[in-house]
Amino acid sequence: MEGFNKLHWEDWTVLLLTLLTIVLYGTYKTRKQRNVQDYVKGGSTSKWWTIGLSVMATQASAITFLSTPGQAFHSGMGFVQFYFGVPIAMVVICMVFIPLYHKLKVFTAYEYLESRFDKKTRILTAILFLIQRGLAAGITIFAPAIILSAVLGWDLTLLNIAIGILVIIYTVSGGTKAVSMTQKHQMAVIFTGMFIAFFLILSYLPDDITFSKAIEIAGASGKMEVLDFSFDFNNRYTVWSGLIGGTFLALSYFGTDQSQVQRYLSGKSIKEMQLGLLFNGLLKVPMQFFILLVGVMVFVFYQFNASPINFNPSADEVIANSSVASSYEKLKQDQALLFERKKTLINSYADKASKDLQADLRLVNEQDREIRNKAQDLIAQASEELDVKVETNDKDYVFIHFILNNLPKGLIGLLLAVILSAAMSSTASELNALASTTALDLYKRNTDKDLNDLQMVNITKWFTFGWGVLAIIIACVAYLADNLIQLVNIIGSIFYGNVLGIFLLGFFFKRIKANAVFLSAIITQLIVIGLYLMDAFDIINLPYLWLNFVGCIIVITIAHLIPSSRTT
Template identity: 50%
Template sequence: MQPLDWFVLVGTLALIVGYGVYKTRLRVAGELLSGSKHVSLWTIGLGIMATQASAITFLSTPGQAYAEDMGFIQFYFGLPLAVILVSAFFVPAYRKMSAITAYQFLEQRFDRKTRLFTAALFLVSRGLAAGITIFAPAIVLSAALGLSLNLMVIVIGLIVVLYTVSGGSAAVAVTQKWQMLTILGGMGIAAYLLVDKIPVSMPEAYDIAGQMGKLHIINTSMEMGTRYTLWSGLAGGLFLSLSYLGTDQSQVQRYLGAENLSTSRFGLLFNGVFKVPMQFGILCVGVLLFVFYQFTQPPIFFNESEVKRAPIEVQAELSELEKFHANSFAAKREALLIGDWAAVDAHKETLTQIRESYIATLEAHVPNFQRKDTDYVFITFVLNFLPKGLVGLLLAVIISAAMSSTAGEVSALATTTYVDYYTVFKGESQRPKRTIRLLTFMWGLAAIGVALAAPLFENLIQLVNVLGSLFYGTILGIFLVALFIKSVGGKSILMAGILGQLVVFFCHYLNTMGIISLGYLWYNVIGSVTVVATALAFHFWFRRGTVYG
């Protein structure tokens, strides 16, 4: 990177962090937990979106569209309905009892054991996810900038810890608005530059993308193992979104920080209206990247740091493959310009074979080789084709996204630990601000620890969503019973929750072993339905035996 890029990168991050620290330097303990009640409608709405839009969104999503198609958008098809249901049922229940966390509601409705069990599921799932949201940008930025992975993890983690510890939930709320605006502005610039650099008109560009299978959006397959379909998006996506927006403290904390019910609902509805178009726009950036790399030769393998690890004795073989790739790419480009699709398809097949040979060579000679490179597609374009200054801005966008989502998660983890465990077992702290900040610091270090130990997954955004789906179904099932089945008591729901979680874990084990084929979004449906059904079964069983449940 050039000095100007470093200046823009460091300056942007310093402004965001400094603003958050300054604006929240005198906060009281209550605002560290739930944020200031005097925030605007737009701050709540953008804050909810920013907590969801991690760096993984902006690194992995374009790579998915580049490598596959736009089918990932189906993941969000259940979101708008989920927003309406959460606004109608979940938010009023929480605000009625002036809850700080969602899990306080469960003790009022059932008992303390259910509250502690459900809070524990959240702490485990969100604690792991917080580490991944640090690890994701760190591994890509370290490879792109040539810096140590562990160093990048620690730097990003400590930046997050600094302003989250200083201002708690309030700091997260006031900075997320500006982080989100920076993120959207940066992605808009990237899209504009891609359009400018593609040597054909936009109708022609999207015709090329369509001819090459990149504009597939809807998949109506009934195969349960297909990852993204219309049905998994509507059903599994609905259950996942309901649990995430209605029961995940990192989201609940954002809208409970609003002054009144209408503001909370506005924040959620804002997210329901703009989230899907935002994700669609990011996928469109991935499609534009694909078209751009049909006219500008891409690397055979986008993760250059893995290529550099190849031993000297195989470099000649790799260089020979790179020459074949360059010749075949030039021929495909010429065929594309004259519209000879038969020749394009033939050269495309040749390029695929060359890439597979290249990867196989690396895999055979590089220890612990990571063959998935889709998370590096967007960052490669940023580093190689953006003007000076804009490289720094786009890197600031990626790190800002990591900061906004991780800070929201760490703040929520600290809040839940303090409200649902510390005050339950030890009572209110004599020095609450110090205790909350200490818990925030400890969860920040824990997230850094998870990031330092995290393995690279097939696709980072999928890893985060799989982690959520493993736990969200059970949590949602507990809340659905709490809200809609008033006759079921604490003993029945606790046993149902434990059983539901075990069922999801067992399904995931069978899935990973190849015994069954199941898209991970269905875990949310399985967990929720299992909890609701078994809670009713236990309730009627105990009632027959005259035991309240």
């Protein structure tokens, strides 16, 4: 697989020029920041479009562009339902959260909790944020490192270190303003690259396959089923999980997660902050729909072109040295025969669609899925036999495989720049927020030293560096889960519902005391972790998205049940 082993000089030129320009520009433009207002809140000068793009770039990590197309390739468009709660959450945050944050002139979201409750509640919530966002920062570095490791054959640990250092340079140097400035350019690169990839995929389809026919073929294969109104908990992504669980997740993420709050606190006015978030709310679902559609078009492309039985390039190497090599080869032959049959069916369906042909097409794709599942089992068996770690689930490799093996020189470099730009933007936001929270909510609030602005900026820079190093360490010991984009959302869902509930208690339940909130938060976090583990071990069936809703309701309920929670 030549594409995985080397890049042409054109690709290297585009990739390095794009990344270095972004890093150097952000570092140069924000090199002289000497007060906390500038370093943490970017001087409160950001316009609404900068806020909107920065908020979007923070959420759209490399995992989004790496995993989402693969998710659509395997499971179709249904994942877009995950984002249905975002527009609702944006409206609520604009009406409730932003006016309060602006009125109190807070530097971090958790600063509000001390003014409403007490110091220990602020510290507890800040720590919950630091735990989940610190883990997520490591994963956002790890995701692109996997790609480059597969592309170049370089050591994964060295790549984690290199990517982490690149992000640390401009985040330490320029703080929030550097993050926001670079994110505008990163989003431009991302949108350009994804649109080019989409139109190139369409151009690679046979001449008689128009976009509408491609959609028809995808629909016949069950990939265009966007909406699921069922209440089936065996299905993670439904309209209801998106509207209920997704809304609570988005409320917590955009309203209480410092990595996002810090993006819009940099706004020059309350109106700019609100417009920035509404811009994100309007664009987020269409953007995710488009990225999933790219994955569906990759699926259609592989209906006319042979695909590997497993997209992870490491799988073939492990299988070749194992006792199951012949069984794996037999599955490849079965897949090749099935592909010839599929091509005949696809061409017939493209000429004249019918329900019988659609049923045959779905059957063939189901058989193809069964072959791929058997291949995964053999890969797992081989990796256990040889005592090596190989990811059997190849969702995260689908899109990168297509890029490396089908795009022209130069554009491969651009698409790699897209993925790395996304990684840098989200990781920079996370490090920036982790450092601000540590410096302001933990260090400054618990020290007796009288620190001036320059000292606080330097302390925050050191915390940025420290969190960057920790993120690199986490990336180095990480390992692929079922799907990277799901892993990040699972980590968030374990903590977000509880944190959101704490904020809602502060906003809407004025008679609840600090001690009740503190105790209920600790109890709730233990319950939510227990519920997740019970679901993981199949003791109960509770998809992770619902943890956001459940956690929020539990912490509010327990706070009301504690006798000392009300004033007399």
